[in-house]
Amino acid sequence: MIHTLLPLKATFDACHALSDDEWHTIIVQGIKMEQPKHREHGDYAVNISFLARYTKLAPPVIATTLLPHLNIQGFTATAIGGFINFKATETSLLETLLPTLKGTQQAGQNTSKQNERLHLEFVSANPTGPLHLGHGRWAALGDSLRRIWQHNGAKVVTEFLVNDYGQQMTNMANSVWFRALEHLKLAPFPIPVEGEKFLYYPGAYVTDLALEYLEEDHNTQAITHIFEQEGAKRLEQLASKELLFELRNISRNAMLQLQQDLLKRFRTHFDIWQLESHLHLSGVVEKTLDRLKSKGVTFEEDGALWIKSTEVGDDKDRVLVKSDGSYTYLTADVAYHDDKFNRAEHFTSIVNIWGADHHGYVSRITAAMQALGHDPQRLVIILGQLVNLVVEGEKTRMGKRKTMLTLEDVIEEVGVDAARFWLVSRSADSTIEFDVDLATSASDENPVFYTQYAHARACGILRNAFNKIVDLETGEESPARFNKKDYEAFKKGITAEAWETLLLKPFEGNPQAYNKVRETILLLVSFTERVEDAGRVNAPHLIARYALDLSSDFHSLYAACRVLCDDPQEALARLLLVDVLRLTLAQALDLLGVTAPEQM
RNA sequence: GUGCCUGUAGCUCAGUUGGAUAGAGUGUCGGCCUCCGAAGCCGAAGGUCAUGCGUUCGAGUCGCAUCAGGCACACCA
Numbered sequence: 001m002i003h004t005l006l007p008l009k010a011t012f013d014a015c016h017a018l019s020d021d022e023w024h025t026i027i028v029q030g031i032k033m034e035q036p037k038h039r040e041h042g043d044y045a046v047n048i049s050f051l052a053r054y055t056k057l058a059p060p061v062i063a064t065t066l067l068p069h070l071n072i073q074g075f076t077a078t079a080i081g082g083f084i085n086f087k088a089t090e091t092s093l094l095e096t097l098l099p100t101l102k103g104t105q106q107a108g109q110n111t112s113k114q115n116e117r118l119h120l121e122f123v124s125a126n127p128t129g130p131l132h133l134g135h136g137r138w139a140a141l142g143d144s145l146r147r148i149w150q151h152n153g154a155k156v157v158t159e160f161l162v163n164d165y166g167q168q169m170t171n172m173a174n175s176v177w178f179r180a181l182e183h184l185k186l187a188p189f190p191i192p193v194e195g196e197k198f199l200y201y202p203g204a205y206v207t208d209l210a211l212e213y214l215e216e217d218h219n220t221q222a223i224t225h226i227f228e229q230e231g232a233k234r235l236e237q238l239a240s241k242e243l244l245f246e247l248r249n250i251s252r253n254a255m256l257q258l259q260q261d262l263l264k265r266f267r268t269h270f271d272i273w274q275l276e277s278h279l280h281l282s283g284v285v286e287k288t289l290d291r292l293k294s295k296g297v298t299f300e301e302d303g304a305l306w307i308k309s310t311e312v313g314d315d316k317d318r319v320l321v322k323s324d325g326s327y328t329y330l331t332a333d334v335a336y337h338d339d340k341f342n343r344a345e346h347f348t349s350i351v352n353i354w355g356a357d358h359h360g361y362v363s364r365i366t367a368a369m370q371a372l373g374h375d376p377q378r379l380v381i382i383l384g385q386l387v388n389l390v391v392e393g394e395k396t397r398m399g400k401r402k403t404m405l406t407l408e409d410v411i412e413e414v415g416v417d418a419a420r421f422w423l424v425s426r427s428a429d430s431t432i433e434f435d436v437d438l439a440t441s442a443s444d445e446n447p448v449f450y451t452q453y454a455h456a457r458a459c460g461i462l463r464n465a466f467n468k469i470v471d472l473e474t475g476e477e478s479p480a481r482f483n484k485k486d487y488e489a490f491k492k493g494i495t496a497e498a499w500e501t502l503l504l505k506p507f508e509g510n511p512q513a514y515n516k517v518r519e520t521i522l523l524l525v526s527f528t529e530r531v532e533d534a535g536r537v538n539a540p541h542l543i544a545r546y547a548l549d550l551s552s553d554f555h556s557l558y559a560a561c562r563v564l565c566d567d568p569q570e571a572l573a574r575l576l577l578v579d580v581l582r583l584t585l586a587q588a589l590d591l592l593g594v595t596a597p598e599q600m
Numbered sequence: 601g602u603g604c605c606u607g608u609a610g611c612u613c614a615g616u617u618g619g620a621u622a623g624a625g626u627g628u629c630g631g632c633c634u635c636c637g638a639a640g641c642c643g644a645a646g647g648u649c650a651u652g653c654g655u656u657c658g659a660g661u662c663g664c665a666u667c668a669g670g671c672a673c674a675c676c677a
Contacts, residue, residue: 038621047619049657059657082657083620126677166677304675315603315673322675329677359604360672385605386671426613429605431670433612445612447625453639461636533616545614548624559632559641578636600639 012055042085049082093521095496101580107587108531114153122353124161127255128172134387136407140423142353143268144540147591152535159272164252173247175201179210267593288335297371309367334368341374351380384428390435414443417594421448425544454551458582459598461563502573513561520553547588
């Protein structure tokens, strides 16, 4: 389109004063192909009103002047007002569906990201308890992005950082210790502590861990022994260092296993499970710290080591090493990101999905990466808003020590398909409010069934075409309409022209049906573009929307027009359309990690 | 107080880089099973796009202000 317009400067008298470069810039920046909201305006449209400033002509005049010069293969163009509308020929539309139909290419597959190597980190929960619904949102979002990017030709590595190093793991171990004491009737849970603020995890899974630990007799004896020896000391010292270390590892392993199993069940794939403790033990953290020091971006104050993050856009300088010599969480995270930047794959983008509660963190990490000499453009942070729970009409924030709705509970209640579809069908920018009392509505009224039903329906039609027909009242059998081999042969040999004749010509006297069929074809054709968009703007919800739109078109078409009609050739042509639709719908659902059942 | 996100139909939410008449599901009301699954289809009602000003030929979309809600502002992780 742009290419066609570039030589047309001479068409307008007022434009002679412009240089070719100026004209070029105007056209390139001004011309945008868009899809009109109303189909009577064509399949695609270009608004040329912006040329009025340069040509000193009214937009409709410009449009009609340009029109004769626009001969674009596969399209017919018309000028209305300030718009030039393009209508694709049916043959060209059907042509683009052939690769999907014939199985030479997956629906929507494209190369828009073929030069990208993407690293995606998401979920990254603490191994101190089960995953909750909020984690589920990141899992659904991240995993869908992985699928979409891959469909766009990118190489993607997904990674989960296991935060198994900090204070929260000690709290976890202590919690198990307390539960063990409670079970042995040595102390109540929680143990009241004077003047000490002590965090502990109250969940039943902690008790389970303690009980499991106590099943070994020598463990029971050890705990009893330690308690008797050191019972009078301060609370944190109750459990000996060795025991705490052991309980930490046991808890970490058990919780990690729990999370891994659940994420697998949630069809969320991670290539790498990175232990934070490993970053410390292997010296990665120290190495990054040394590099920061050598870059001269650190300074000492009040006995702590700081990074001058304000010099690269942060609003405060941050502590890296506390005055007691231990590292802050930031230090470990900076090291982790530094490590990701340094990996052999040399990722084009390093993407993180964070909850909105971490947004204050963006400038710090970005600043640190810049200080380390990395291109901050390569770091992409997707901030997702949180999931709030509504319990008995009141909002509560979800958190480990507050009201919790585990992802497992939700899956049990509504199933993986409904949960994933529901979580991923709204934009990451909007806060989700989940009414626990209406949890079933996330199930019964879930639009995922609407779209799954469309898929099952399409499969049903294909089944009917190849199966014997049994009269339910008389029990009489008549032979199947088609046999599979003939259909496959027909499919293999079909051309866009022949398909168009059989599919659309019969509807020429019936504009309503004709438009329904055409609409459906057009939507099928636009799938690739939608997959590209969803990948470009990191928005899987566009795919969810698409699946619903396509389902709606199909249900409507189904009601208006019988696929297995009397004319066998026409029926075959319609079956082909149903086939493409089935494949496209299944692909859309797969990009969201949702199954496409053949019957329901 | 400062920063980020949000405010669109009764409810839950779409609306990609500004474009032609504002979109869907759900709910409400009214129709449709003598042919491929009614988990469906067809139709109706329902809107000051939070409010005001601005930029533009053109604003739900961009800017500023106000109001309302969410989140964050540690030598915690």
